[in-house]
Amino acid sequence: MTEHPAAPSHPRPNTPVWDDEPWAALPTLQGDVSADVCVVGLGGSGLAAAAELLDHGLSVVGVDAGMVAGGAAGRNGGLLLAGTYDFYHDAVRKLGHAWASSVYRLTVEQVARMAAETPEAVRVTGSLRIADTPEEEADCRSQMQALQADGFAVEWYDGPEGRGLLFPDDAALQPLRRCRTLARRAVHRGARLYEHSPAIEIGHGEVVTPAGRVRCGAVIVAVDGRLDGLIPELRGRVRTARLQMLATAPTDEVRLPRPVYARWGYEYWQQLADGRIALGGFRDFGGEGEWTEEWEPSETMQARLEGFLRERIGVRAPVTHRWAASVGYTPSGLPVLEEVRPGVWAAGGYSGTGNVIGALCGRAMAQIAVTGSSALADILREPARVASV
Known part of the structure; x- marks a missing residue:
């Protein structure tokens, strides 16, 4: 009979199995700072956005209400799967062959x-x-x-x-390890990341936290679950x-x-x-x-x-x-990826596909912040454009 190592009589309360390594906590935002872009949410999509912004030479401040990947980004099943919420043949039927094949290729x-x-x-x-x-x-x-x-x-x-x-x-995927690795790299490259600093006000050119303020040229909100609580304009859609x-x-x-x-x-x-x-x-x-x-x-x-x-x-x-x-879900299974207020871009509602689709959305928002456009965003948002016509 298989022998099992001793296990605690009571599992650790609400702790993911991925939390198996020490983590040096990041500071809380205190006072005013400025950056080219403020990223709200330090999960997989937010950290993908931060990396893309740094690649383009922009200064980045990132804030999170909890710890890095403290939400679904560090608590999911650890699967990296190509495709969208719909299985491929269903996506072709519902959203068109050209879009389904383009997005599937992006996810691969x-x-x-x-x-x-x-x-x-x-x-x-x-x-x-x-x-x-x-x-x-x-x-x-x-x-x-x-x-x-x-x-x-x-x-x-x-x-x-x-x-x-x-x-x-x-x-x-070991999702928490990936996010913590990306966070450490971003800090090493000059990004200023803050934990336990919830965004309580988000507007054009600034993000306010309980003890600080970020003045910035653009804001990227990269949050999946509870996105509609942070961005009321999305209530009913996520x-x-x-x-x-x-x-x-x-x-x-x-x-x-x-x-x-x-x-x-x-x-x-x-x-x-x-x-x-x-x-x-x-x-x-x-x-x-x-x-x-x-x-x-x-x-x-x-x-x-x-x-x-x-x-x-x-x-x-x-x-x-x-x-x-x-985790955020949308009725269509497609993510939200749009400018919700002037200078404020938001992504979320990944419907269980956040590890891959979320990273793509994070990169797309960063590209928009840098150049005003993104080929990734154009592909990811195409069904919404078609449906609105």
Whole structure:
């Protein structure tokens, strides 16, 4: 019988398994500072924006209400998947072939870019979409045919996890490590980043925090969950959901070489390099209770996750971590990416695709701040333009 290392009798309260390294906290903003651009939100998209701005020689101040990647950017499932909220064949049907193929290609390139930028946080393992029913298996085959017709890498898979699709270019991510790495690099390059400095006023040319003020030429708001609370103009267009996860002690009961998502993507899990299993899902079973800005784990959803861990994945290792995060969803599944006030650009509502789409949106907003335009933004926002005509 597999031996498991000693685990705490009670999992660490609302702490992601990714929080496994020491972090030297950044200062709180005190007093007035100035910069070319102020970035609000120091998660994956905000830090991608900061890096792009620094690449173009602009000065950057970044603020966050909590810690770097303290929200969903450092608390998600750690999957880097090409594509959008919709599976590829659905995106083609709903939004057009030209747009779907352009965005899919961007996301494939972005996954490769992230692997090259932070190899210490990314493992290019591929990923699996596993079908739970004959209907979903047929849908997988439709997805595969559409992708292969456009030259994208995908294979049929039949293995221990089940039947479905293998995407060889996808990757596994340690999301908190990546964000902290990007933050340290940005500070080393001259960016001034501040934690525990919530933006309480955002206007043209300035961002106000409880103890300071940033005067700037442009503002980039890169927040996913609770975006509509920060930018009231977006109320009704973005809705915040709670996503819940758990993780186990290291185990050799199973061997999962790549991340897996199943049941139309609602459940997702991966095995970390040290053998831990990280598992999330069942948001749709929570009903209205999971459409909340509350981000403490709930007993009901955690029990469902643990049942899946034991029965479906076949792991008996003790649970060491339980946590949740706030994520923004839009009715269309497409992200918000727009100028919400003069000189204030906002992105969010990634509908569960923030690791990749969020990074693209962050880069796009930075390009707009530098040049007034962005080819990335033009592609990402094209369906919204078409729908408004």
